[in-house]
Amino acid sequence: MQLKTKGLVLREVKTGEADRILTILTPEHGILSASAKSSLRLKNKLFAATGLFCYSEFVLFPGKNMYIVDEATPIEVFFELRQSVEGMALAMYFAELAATVAQEGEEAESLLRLLLNSFFLIGTQKKPLHQIKAVFELRTLFDAGFMPDIVGCCECGSAETETFRFDLSEGALFCQNCAEKIGAAPNISRSQLAAMQHMLYSEPEKAYSFTLLPEAMAGLSRLATHYVCSQLDHRFKTLDFLETVLD
Numbered sequence: 001m002q003l004k005t006k007g008l009v010l011r012e013v014k015t016g017e018a019d020r021i022l023t024i025l026t027p028e029h030g031i032l033s034a035s036a037k038s039s040l041r042l043k044n045k046l047f048a049a050t051g052l053f054c055y056s057e058f059v060l061f062p063g064k065n066m067y068i069v070d071e072a073t074p075i076e077v078f079f080e081l082r083q084s085v086e087g088m089a090l091a092m093y094f095a096e097l098a099a100t101v102a103q104e105g106e107e108a109e110s111l112l113r114l115l116l117n118s119f120f121l122i123g124t125q126k127k128p129l130h131q132i133k134a135v136f137e138l139r140t141l142f143d144a145g146f147m148p149d150i151v152g153c154c155e156c157g158s159a160e161t162e163t164f165r166f167d168l169s170e171g172a173l174f175c176q177n178c179a180e181k182i183g184a185a186p187n188i189s190r191s192q193l194a195a196m197q198h199m200l201y202s203e204p205e206k207a208y209s210f211t212l213l214p215e216a217m218a219g220l221s222r223l224a225t226h227y228v229c230s231q232l233d234h235r236f237k238t239l240d241f242l243e244t245v246l247d
């Protein structure tokens with residue numbers, strides 16, 4: 001049975017002489033693999049719409065082990081992503097993170113929308129990369145069912161102290177006083193906490209609308225990565241390169 005779906009190419013692996021195996025994130029069927037035969041040939045009808053980070057309308061047929069791409073029409077190819085090494089490295093990491101949390105056969109509409117928004121923002125360079133990164137990481141976890149309670153301190157409810165401890169393995173927040181009692185050093189400031197609350201609790205389209213000083217934003221972005229790695233218990237290959245280009 002033919003499957004017609006929109007989808008974003010998260011990964012491409014070259015096989016044979018000019019074939020590609022694609023990992024595609026779709027809104028209704030989650031992640032799927034598809035073979036795009038001869039798609040690396042310039043004159044092939046699939047060439048333009050099956051490259052890495054292409055968002056396309058696909059017509060797929062089930063094959064023996066995976067789908068086979070029959071038709072593909074580009075909707076958005078995110079050409080601007082390739083303008084900077086940092087932007088490209090970030091997009092690679094986002095794609096790996098999305099491919100890790102998305103499931104085969106399960107809807108992934110909000111994850112896909114978040115990823116498309118992030119790619120768009122990286123391309124337009126209107127938001128700092130650390131900000132795009134932290135929002136993507138936290139909202140992706142949220143989407144995957146990891147929802148930290150950061151409204152106030154998990155012991156006393158306070159959100160008023162100057163610093164806080166965000167426990168990465170529990171996803172729990174401690175105010176300065178309660179953190180001191182358990183001998184945990186603070187790792188976020190009050191303004192960083194406010195930014196984190198905004199990223200997690202606002203409507204998806206407003207999640208990126210906040211400002212934080214560059215150093216504080218970079219610190220929060222690093223914390224978000226530690227949180228992702230700790231919750232998913234996964235080492236992302238793309239992070240090694242990203243960390244060398246994004247400081």
Ligand SMILES: [Zn+2]
Nearest residue numbers: 153156175178
């Ligand atoms: Zn407290």
